[in-house]
Amino acid sequence: MKRKKKRRYKKNELISKRMIMFIVIIAIIALIYFTSANKNKENASVNAFSSINEIVDEIETGTYANINRYIVYGTHFNIEGDMDISENNSIESAKVVAKTASGEEIGIDTEYTYENNQISFSTLKEINTGLDLESLKVEDYYILLKVEFSNNETKYYSLTNDTEYGNIEYYTLTRNHSNNRINIDFTTIDNMPILGFHITTVKELPDNVYDVVIDPGHGGSDVGAVNGRYMESEIALDCALELKKQLEDIGLKVLLTRDGTESEEEYTMYNIYDKDGRVTMANESHAKILISLHLNSNLSDNVDGGVEIYASSNSDLTFAKKLADDIVETAKTEYSTNQTDKVEDGVYVRTIEVEDQKNEASFSRENYKGIFDSIPYLYIIREIGGIATGAYVDGTNKAYGANEYRNSNVGIEGYLVELGYINVDEDLDNILENADLYAQAITNSITNFYGIK
Numbered sequence: 017m018k019r020k021k022k023r024r025y026k027k028n029e030l031i032s033k034r035m036i037m038f039i040v041i042i043a044i045i046a047l048i049y050f051t052s053a054n055k056n057k058e059n060a061s062v063n064a065f066s067s068i069n070e071i072v073d074e075i076e077t078g079t080y081a082n083i084n085r086y087i088v089y090g091t092h093f094n095i096e097g098d099m100d101i102s103e104n105n106s107i108e109s110a111k112v113v114a115k116t117a118s119g120e121e122i123g124i125d126t127e128y129t130y131e132n133n134q135i136s137f138s139t140l141k142e143i144n145t146g147l148d149l150e151s152l153k154v155e156d157y158y159i160l161l162k163v164e165f166s167n168n169e170t171k172y173y174s175l176t177n178d179t180e181y182g183n184i185e186y187y188t189l190t191r192n193h194s195n196n197r198i199n200i201d202f203t204t205i206d207n208m209p210i211l212g213f214h215i216t217t218v219k220e221l222p223d224n225v226y227d228v229v230i231d232p233g234h235g236g237s238d239v240g241a242v243n244g245r246y247m248e249s250e251i252a253l254d255c256a257l258e259l260k261k262q263l264e265d266i267g268l269k270v271l272l273t274r275d276g277t278e279s280e281e282e283y284t285m286y287n288i289y290d291k292d293g294r295v296t297m298a299n300e301s302h303a304k305i306l307i308s309l310h311l312n313s314n315l316s317d318n319v320d321g322g323v324e325i326y327a328s329s330n331s332d333l334t335f336a337k338k339l340a341d342d343i344v345e346t347a348k349t350e351y352s353t354n355q356t357d358k359v360e361d362g363v364y365v366r367t368i369e370v371e372d373q374k375n376e377a378s379f380s381r382e383n384y385k386g387i388f389d390s391i392p393y394l395y396i397i398r399e400i401g402g403i404a405t406g407a408y409v410d411g412t413n414k415a416y417g418a419n420e421y422r423n424s425n426v427g428i429e430g431y432l433v434e435l436g437y438i439n440v441d442e443d444l445d446n447i448l449e450n451a452d453l454y455a456q457a458i459t460n461s462i463t464n465f466y467g468i469k
C-alpha cells in the first residue's frame with residue numbers, strides 16, 4: 017500500500033513537471049507571436065501600401081496636386097485642392113479617382129476650374145456625397161487626380177497634404193456582425209507623396225466606436241414642448257429607447273445621448289458642450305449617423321400636424337426624404353403643412369449660414385453670439401458635423417461653453433426628426449400608441465439606404 021502511494025506521488029510530480037514545461041512552451045510561443053504582431057503593426061503603413069509598386073508607373077513624378085481641405089462627413093470622403101501644370105496644354109477634364117492595384121478605378125464627382133495653368137478641384141459640392149467609404153472593398157486604394165489633356169493624353173497625379181489635418185481611422189457601419197477599418201493615411205513611398213486607404217476587416221468595433229447616435233431631444237428641467245401632462249422630453253425618450261432596440265436588433269451599435277437613468281439635476285447640469293453633454297458625447301462616438309428625436313408644437317393655427325425632417329444645408333436630401341416618406345407610410349401620419357424652411361414634402365433645411373454672416377462687413381463676434389441664443393436643439397445637426405457643417409460655438413458666449421470638436425474634419429451626418437405636433441391630438445395619440453411604428457420606419461430607412469441586413 018505504502019509503495020503504491022509513493023509511486024502515485026511520483027507520477028503526480030511527473031505530471032506537474034510536464035505541466036510546467038507545457039506552460040513555459042506556450043508562454044514562449046505567445047511571446048514570439050505578440051512580438052511579431054507588434055512588429056507588423058509598426059510596419060503596417062509600409063506594408064499596407066506596397067501594392068503602389070504595381071501602379072506607380074502610371075503616376076506622374078515631380079508634379080503633385082495639393083489638398084487644401086479634406087473631410088469625412090457621415091459615410092463620405094471629400095477633398096479640395098489645386099495643382100500647377102507647367103506645360104501649356106489645355107485640359108479636357110480633371111477628376112479625383114480612387115484606384116487599386118487590381119485595376120479598379122472609382123471616379124468621384126469633381127468640380128474644377130482651369131486658369132493660368134492651375135487646376136482647382138473640389139468633390140465637396142455636397143457634404144454627404146463623394147467617395148462612399150461604405151462601398152469600398154478590402155483592398156488598398158490610392159487617391160489620385162486624373163487629368164485628361166486636349167491632346168488625348170491622360171495623366172494621374174498623386175496628392176500632398178497641405179492641410180492641418182492628419183491620418184483618419186474610419187470604421188464602416190456594422191453589417192452581418194462585421195466592420196471594415198479604413199486607415200486614411202498620408203505617407204511617402206520612394207519620395208512620392210501618397211494618400212492611400214488601407215482597408216482591413218475587423219470582428220468587432222473598438223469600445224469607443226459606434227454606428228448610430230440617437231439623441232432624445234431636451235431632458236432634465238428642459239422638458240421641451242408640453243400638452244397637458246405630456247412632455248416632449250419624455251415622449252422623445254420613449255421613442256429613442258424603442259428605436260435603439262430596433263437598431264440593435266439589426267446589429268447596429270447604438271449610443272444614446274441620454275437614456276433616462278440620469279438624475280434630473282445631473283442632466284440639467286450638463287452643458288451640451290461639457291464632457292457629458294450631448295454634443296461632446298456624439299462627437300466622441302465616431303458614429304456615422306445621428307438621429308435627434310423631437311416633437312413639434314405650433315404657436316399658430318396654420319399648421320395642423322405631421323412629420324418634419326431637418327437636414328443640413330449643402331447636403332443631398334435623399335436620405336432625409338426617405339425618412340419622411342417611410343414615417344408617413346409606416347406610422348400612418350402626414351407630411352407637415354408647415355411651409356417655413358420647407359424644401360420638399362417632409363424635408364426642411366434650417367441651418368444658419370455662419371460663413372455668410374462672417375463675410376458681412378457688419379459681422380462681429382458680438383453679433384453672432386446672439387444667433388445661438390434661440391432654442392439650441394436645431395444646432396445639434398451643425399455642431400456634430402465639424403467643419404463640414406460649419407460648427408462654430410467656440411466659447412465666445414459664456415452661457416454655452418465651447419464645442420471642442422468645432423474644427424474637426426470628421427463629422428457625423430445628423431438628422432433632426434420632428435415626429436409630429438404635441439399639441440395636435442391626432443399626432444400625439446399616434447406617437448403615444450405607435451412609437452414602435454415610428455421606430456420601425458426610421459430603422460427601415462437606415463436598413464435600406466445604408467444596405468444593412
Ligand SMILES: [Zn+2]
Pocket residue numbers: 233234240241248310311312393
Ligand atoms: Zn424639441
